[in-house]
Structure formats: structure tokens, C-alpha cells
Amino acid sequence: MITCRNAGKTLRAILFLFLFLPVCALAQTSAPELSLKAFRTASGPSPVLAVLFFTAPEGSHIYGNTPGPSGFPTAVTGQYAAEELEALYPPPMSAPDSLEPGLVTEQYAGRTLFYLPVPAASGEALHLSVQFSALLCSDASCRPLQETLTLDVPAEAELPLAEDQEWWSGFAQAKPGIPAQTDSAVPEPDTPTAEWSFTPRYFAPELEVRTLSKAAVLAFLAGLVLNFMPCVLPVITLKLRSFIPVADSVSQNQRRAFRAHNLFFALGIVLYFLVLSVIIAATGIVWGQIFQQPAAIISLTALVFALSLSLFGVYDLPLIDLKGKARGVTHHPRLESFITGILATILATPCSGPFLGGVLAWALIQPPEIIALVLSCIGLGMASPYLVMAVFPRMYRLLPRPGAWTIHLERILGFLLAGTCVYLMGLLPASQYLNTLILLWTIGLAAWVWGQWTNLNQSSGRRWSIRGAGMALVALMAFVLFRPEIHVDPWQPFELSRFESDLGRKNMVLDFTADWCPNCKFLEKTVLTPEKSTALAKRFDADLLRVDLTRHDPELMKLLTSLGSQSIPVLAIFSREDPKSPLVLRDLFTGGQLEEALEEELEGRK
Numbered sequence: 001m002i003t004c005r006n007a008g009k010t011l012r013a014i015l016f017l018f019l020f021l022p023v024c025a026l027a028q029t030s031a032p033e034l035s036l037k038a039f040r041t042a043s044g045p046s047p048v049l050a051v052l053f054f055t056a057p058e059g060s061h062i063y064g065n066t067p068g069p070s071g072f073p074t075a076v077t078g079q080y081a082a083e084e085l086e087a088l089y090p091p092p093m094s095a096p097d098s099l100e101p102g103l104v105t106e107q108y109a110g111r112t113l114f115y116l117p118v119p120a121a122s123g124e125a126l127h128l129s130v131q132f133s134a135l136l137c138s139d140a141s142c143r144p145l146q147e148t149l150t151l152d153v154p155a156e157a158e159l160p161l162a163e164d165q166e167w168w169s170g171f172a173q174a175k176p177g178i179p180a181q182t183d184s185a186v187p188e189p190d191t192p193t194a195e196w197s198f199t200p201r202y203f204a205p206e207l208e209v210r211t212l213s214k215a216a217v218l219a220f221l222a223g224l225v226l227n228f229m230p231c232v233l234p235v236i237t238l239k240l241r242s243f244i245p246v247a248d249s250v251s252q253n254q255r256r257a258f259r260a261h262n263l264f265f266a267l268g269i270v271l272y273f274l275v276l277s278v279i280i281a282a283t284g285i286v287w288g289q290i291f292q293q294p295a296a297i298i299s300l301t302a303l304v305f306a307l308s309l310s311l312f313g314v315y316d317l318p319l320i321d322l323k324g325k326a327r328g329v330t331h332h333p334r335l336e337s338f339i340t341g342i343l344a345t346i347l348a349t350p351c352s353g354p355f356l357g358g359v360l361a362w363a364l365i366q367p368p369e370i371i372a373l374v375l376s377c378i379g380l381g382m383a384s385p386y387l388v389m390a391v392f393p394r395m396y397r398l399l400p401r402p403g404a405w406t407i408h409l410e411r412i413l414g415f416l417l418a419g420t421c422v423y424l425m426g427l428l429p430a431s432q433y434l435n436t437l438i439l440l441w442t443i444g445l446a447a448w449v450w451g452q453w454t455n456l457n458q459s460s461g462r463r464w465s466i467r468g469a470g471m472a473l474v475a476l477m478a479f480v481l482f483r484p485e486i487h488v489d490p491w492q493p494f495e496l497s498r499f500e501s502d503l504g505r506k507n508m509v510l511d512f513t514a515d516w517c518p519n520c521k522f523l524e525k526t527v528l529t530p531e532k533s534t535a536l537a538k539r540f541d542a543d544l545l546r547v548d549l550t551r552h553d554p555e556l557m558k559l560l561t562s563l564g565s566q567s568i569p570v571l572a573i574f575s576r577e578d579p580k581s582p583l584v585l586r587d588l589f590t591g592g593q594l595e596e597a598l599e600e601e602l603e604g605r606k
Contacts, residue, residue: 064106196562223381268341273379311414315451
């Protein structure tokens with residue numbers, strides 16, 4: 001039994017998890033180290049040698065200077081006065097690519113030195129400026145680095161001698177870099193290039209998030225609103241209903257139980273978001289966007305339907321007793337509240353898109369510690385009402401008295417969960433409706449077998465054999481109904497000449513992507529799949545063009561800049577009616593947002 005003192009300790013523990021751990025993540029996450037130093041040489045190619053020291057975080061690397069399959073070579077350039085400095089690069093190592101293990105690329109890991117000989121006059125003081133660009137990658141994600149370092153170099157005689165440094169032997173192995181622009185497709189300097197004068201409009205400008213403070217506030221408010229979504233409200237209402245007082249006076253034990261429920265319910269929410277933030281920061285997967293996949297929507301529909309059947313008394317699930325009065329089931333109040341908190345958070349996922357789209361689009365391209373902090377704010381917002389009720393358990397008195405209406409409420413909320421299934425099915429392609437209905441029918445049969453053919457008087461072996469057979473029937477039916485099919489990719493490679501000739505004549509959708517962009521690849525596997533893209537291209541009579549920025553191309557970058565962006569993913573919709581004002585979706589977006597944008601731009605202008 002939880003006492004008031006113990007409950008207070010538990011509450012402080014929850015607040016510690018929310019407020020302290022993100023701070024620890026911010027403090028402990030390592031970042032790449034860059035520094036610039038100058039040395040004098042007695043036997044080197046120049047009297048002064050500038051050295052750029054780069055240290056990659058543990059488990060991360062940058063690519064070599066030689067352009068290759070990575071498409072983002074490391075480049076170091078320098079200037080002093082009007083002179084351009086040519087960098088010398090150490091030999092890179094060959095290793096499997098972090099984003100595509102089957103591909104071997106040239107990489108720098110750990111501490112790496114880049115050398116810039118400075119042909120300065122003897123005794124001359126210098127001001128150096130060095131630009132460093134690279135793609136920093138781990139096993140989960142990549143992010144570009146663009147840094148400029150400056151150094152005021154004193155007279156040559158005051159500099160340390162390079163030959164006395166421990167890295168001098170490595171300098172002998174350094175070689176001049178190969179210019180990054182070696183692709184024959186890159187135009188010559190005197191080749192005229194196209195000039196773009198687009199006026200981009202953004203699909204959801206009010207959701208454009210640019211600062212951590214705004215993201216944190218919006219994340220907290222969005223988490224709070226999730227409690228009132230139709231996916232979540234039935235679960236919360238049913239659990240609170242089990243605490244309705246049966247008399248005018250509320251006993252101390254009832255208050256303790258009410259406090260304990262809210263604490264452990266909030267703990268389930270908190271832990272879910274903390275674990276989720278670690279997973280997302282480590283792997284790059286995206287919460288909420290994953291539920292744009294039909295498989296995820298169907299799985300959630302099946303779960304909600306199974307929960308609704310339990311509210312109609314078809315069967316009772318252990319540890320997920322929404323009714324609070326299931327007979328023949330061993331109760332573990334704290335564990336049930338904890339698991340129900342996790343369940344409510346999972347059910348909130350498909351409802352999160354309208355509230356979290358802009359926040360997640362900004363947060364998920366930030367460093368891991370920012371991702372963890374923003375997700376923690378979402379969890380804090382969703383858990384805040386229950387933490388308040390745990391601190392002020394006398395709010396228990398506000399609950400109405402029990403009566404026959406509570407039984408009707410249970411049934412009504414069961415229908416509400418069933419209605420949630422209808423909502424979720426509405427997110428699916430029409431071609432999946434029949435198979436999903438067959439799966440739900442099978443779940444209903446398995447639930448009936450669970451509830452009517454098993455009881456606690458049977459041996460555990462017999463009881464779980466029958467239940468296992470029902471679950472196996474559902475798994476077998478899901479496999480038969482939803483076996484994957486192969487579709488031809490409708491996206492065509494972008495060609496500048498074709499784009500210029502078709503601009504204003506055809507509807508076109510441009511997807512800016514790159515092999516080193518994890519978020520781009522995520523969109524291709526979820527929102528821009530061949531099946532979905534083919535249907536959209538046919539419905540809106542649009543050509544789908546994929547702009548590949550894996551290898552740096554100044555013409556394609558100029559096109560991207562003309563759309564108001566310098567980072568990807570970006571998707572631009574050009575209508576034949578108004579080709580000079582394309583509609584742009586930046587960062588991550590859902591399938592529903594893409595379809596709405598296409599309707600607005602390509603159908604609304606007709």
C-alpha cells in the first residue's frame with residue numbers, strides 16, 4: 001500500500017526522470033571538436049604550416065575527400081590575404097558505410113589532421129580563415145557540418161616547430177585533395193546557368209518551428225491536448241470511473257489508491273516517452289510518422305477493436321482491465337495503472353499528427369539531445385493532469401456518485417473505441433478495407449473463444465493452449481491477408497531540360513533527396529512508397545520527379561535555394577496553372593498532409 005510519504009517520493013522520482021535526465025543528455029552528448037593552429041617548418045613545403053585538428057565523436061565518422069558513393073566528401077579550404085590555400089589530406093581508411101553496410105567508403109574517424117601550407121614571407125604576421133565542410137555520420141543518422149575557423153598568426157619566429165610535433169610523421173603521408181566537383185555533369189564556369197525566381201508558399205507556415213523554446217512549449221501543449229483525443233479519452237475515463245466513491249465520505253485508503261493510480265499512470269507515460277526518445281535519437285525512426293504505414297494502422301485498429309470487445313464483456317485481459325471490475329482476473333493495481341498509461345500513449349499516436357507535425361519536423365533533424373528534450377516535453381504535457389491529481393488527491397471528491405449510469409458509460413465508451421476503429425480504417429487505402437474487416441472478424445472469434453472456452457477452473461496448460469490457438473488463428477489470418485506485394489517505382493530521375501520545357505505545361509512534383517539523408521529515406525519508405533505515389537500521380541495527373549542531391553550539383557542546389565530551402569527533405573508541387581508559385585512541404589510530413597497539399601494546389605486551382 002502506498003502511503004502519502006511514499007507517494008510523494010514516487011512523484012519526485014517521476015519529476016526527476018523528466019527534468020534531470022534530459023539535462024544529463026544535453027551535458028553528456030559529445031560533439032565533434034575542431035581547432036586551428038599554426039607552426040613554423042624548417043624542412044616543409046612552406047615556412048608556415050596551418051593544421052586543422054578534427055575529432056569525431058565516438059562511433060561517428062566523416063567521409064574522405066575523394067568523391068565516391070558517399071556523395072559528400074570532406075573539403076578543407078583556406079585563405080590569407082588574397083591567397084588561396086590548398087589543403088593536404090591524410091590517407092582515409094576504408095570501412096562499410098554506416099547508412100548502407102554493403103557499400104565500402106573512405107572515412108575519417110577519431111582524431112584527424114588536415115594541413116594547409118602557407119607561403120608567407122619570413123617574419124610576416126598572418127590572418128588565416130579556414131572553411132571545413134563534411135558529413136558527420138553515426139550508425140543511425142548523418143548531419144552536415146559547415147564550420148569557419150579563423151586564426152591570427154604571429155611572426156614566424158614565435159611559432160612552435162612543426163618537426164618537433166608528434167604528428168609530423170603523418171604529415172609526410174598527406175596528399176592534395178581532389179576537387180569535389182569532378183562529375184562531368186557539372187557545368188563549366190562559363191556555361192550559362194538557369195536563374196529561378198519562384199515565390200514559395202509553405203503548406204503550414206504557422207507550424208514552422210525554429211527555436212527550442214517554441215518547440216518545447218508547443219510540445220507540452222500538444223501532449224496535454226492528447227488526453228482529450230477520441231483514441232485516448234475512453235481509456236482514461238474508464239480507469240477513473242473505477243475510483244468513483246460509493247459513499248459521501250472518502251476514506252484515506254481510497255485517496256491513497258487514487259494517488260497511486262495517477263502516479264503510476266503518469267509513470268507509464270513518462271517512461272514511454274523517455275524510452276522513445278532514446279530509440280529515436282539512436283536509430284532515427286520517427287514517432288507518429290510511422291503510423292502512416294498501412295501495417296501500423298491495421299495493427300493499431302486490431303488492438304483498439306480487441307479492447308472494445310473487452311468492454312462488452314466478451315473476454316477479460318490480464319493487466320489491461322479497463323473496466324476495473326473483471327471477475328476471475330488477478331488484480332495488480334499499480335502494474336495495471338502503469339501499463340494502461342503506456343497503452344493510452346500508444347493510442348494517442350495516430351491522433352498526434354495535427355498537433356505535433358511542425359514540432360517533430362523541426363526536432364527530428366536536430367541533435368539527439370534536442371530530440372530527447374522535445375519528446376520529454378510532450379510526455380510531461382500528457383502526464384501533467386495526472387501528476388496534478390496525484391499532488392491533490394482531494395480532487396477525488398469531484399468524481400460523481402456511482403449508479404446505473406456507470407454500466408451504460410462502460411458500453412458507450414466501448415462503442416467509442418469501436419468508432420475509433422472506423423476512424424483508423426479511414427486512414428487506410430480503400431483496397432485494404434475488406435482484408436481489415438476480415439481480420440477484425442477473426443479477432444472477434446478469437447476473443448469469444450478466449451472468454452467463453454477458458455476459465456480459472458481449467459489447468460493453466462489447457463487454458464493457455466486454447467487461448468494460444470485463438471491468437472495463432474489471428475496471426476495466421478493476418479499473414480494470409482497482408483502479404484507484401486511488389487510495385488514499380490513511379491518516380492523518374494530529374495532532368496533540368498525536361499523540367500524547364502514542362503514547367504507550366506504539366507503538373508509536376510519534385511522530391512529533393514539524397515542517399516546520405518536519413519529523413520528522406522524514411523519518407524520514401526512510408527509516405528512516398530511506390531504504391532501510394534502511383535495512386536497520387538494517377539489521381540492528380542502529375543509527373544513525379546526525384547531530384548537526387550547525393551552528389552553535389554550546383555544547378556540542383558540553386559533550384560533548391562530558389563524554393564527557400566538549403567536542407568532536405570523538400571517536396572515541391574508545381575501546378576500548370578501557376579508554375580511560378582509552387583507549394584512546398586519541408587522536412588517530415590504525413591501522407592494525409594501530402595494528399596491535402598496536392599488537392600489544394602492541383603485540384604483547387606482548376
